[in-house]
Amino acid sequence: MRKPPQNPHDLSRHDLPDILGTIDEEVRQRFGEGEVADYIPALACVPKERFGMALVTLDGEVHAVGDAREPFSIQSISKVHTLTLGLEAVGDDLWKRLGREPSGDPFNSLIQLEHEKGIPRNPFINAGAMVVADVILSHYDQPEGALLHFMRGRSGNPEVGRDDEIWESERRSGYRNVALANFIRSFDNIENDVDAVLDFYYLQCALRMNCVDLARSAQFLAADGRCQASGKRVTSEEQATRINAIMLTCGTYDAAGDFAFHVGLPAKSGVGGGILAVVPSVMSLCVWSPALDEKGNSLLGGYALHRFTRMTGLSVF
C-alpha cells in the first residue's frame, strides 16, 4: 500500500538542528564566492567568510547555527518593517503613492520613475522605501523612536540600534539615493524635507541586528499578523498576507523570479548579506552571509534557503 503523503508543515518530521548543521557545512565549503557590497565604503570592510542562519517556529522555538548571533547591517531588510509601520499609519491609502509590481530593475534604479511620474513600483526598492519613510515622517511624532521601538519590540532585543559608521558612510556616499529622493520630490510624492527623509532611510538601513533578532522580528508575518509571544496584534491578517505577497514578488529585486524558482518563500534581502524569509503559518527565518551575487542578494544566503526548502519541503509551492 502507498504511504499517505506527509505533511511538510508537521515540524516534528524534520530534525531542524541536523538540517541547519548540514546547510552550515555545505555553505562553509563555498566560502569565497560572491563579493561584499563596496558601494557603501563601510560595508566593504565586512569579512566575507561568515554564515549564520536562525529560525523561529510559531511556538517560539529558536534554532540557530554558525554566526547567527553576530550583528550585521540589515540594510534593505528594514523595508519590511517600515512597510508594516507605513500601512499601520495610513492603511490602503499608502497604495495611492506606491505600486505593488516587481520592478525588474536594480534596487536603486531611477529609470521607471520618470515614466511612472514619481510613483515607485513597490515598497522594497529604494525609491519605494523613501516614499514609505516620508509617510512615516508625516505620521509619527517621533519617527526614529517609533522605528526603534518597533524593531526592539518585535525582535525582543532592546539593544537594536544604529551602526554609526555605516550610517555616516552611507550619508557621505549616497549620491544615487539623493538623486532618487529629489526626483520623487519633483513629482510631489515626497512631502517632507528631502534630507529628513534620507536621514530616516539611512537610519533604517544602518540598524544592526543578528539572524535571531531578525527571524523573531518577522514572526508576526508567519502568524497572521499576531505576535506569538504576547498574543498582541502587530498588523491585520490581511496586511500580513499582503506583505508576504510583496516579499515573494518584489523582495529580492530583479532576482525575485529566480528566487521563487529556487527557494519559493516570501523573502527580503539587504546588501549587508542578510535575507529574511517567512514560511506562512510555520516559521520565520533569517540567513546571513555578506558576499553578494550580481543582483545584490547574499549568494550563500540564497543557496542556504534553497537547500532548506528542498530538505524540508517547506516552500510555499
Ligand SMILES: NC(=O)CC[C@H](N)C(=O)O
Ligand atoms: N538593497 C539594499 O540593501 C540597499 C540599501 C542601501 N542602503 C542603499 O540604499 O543602497
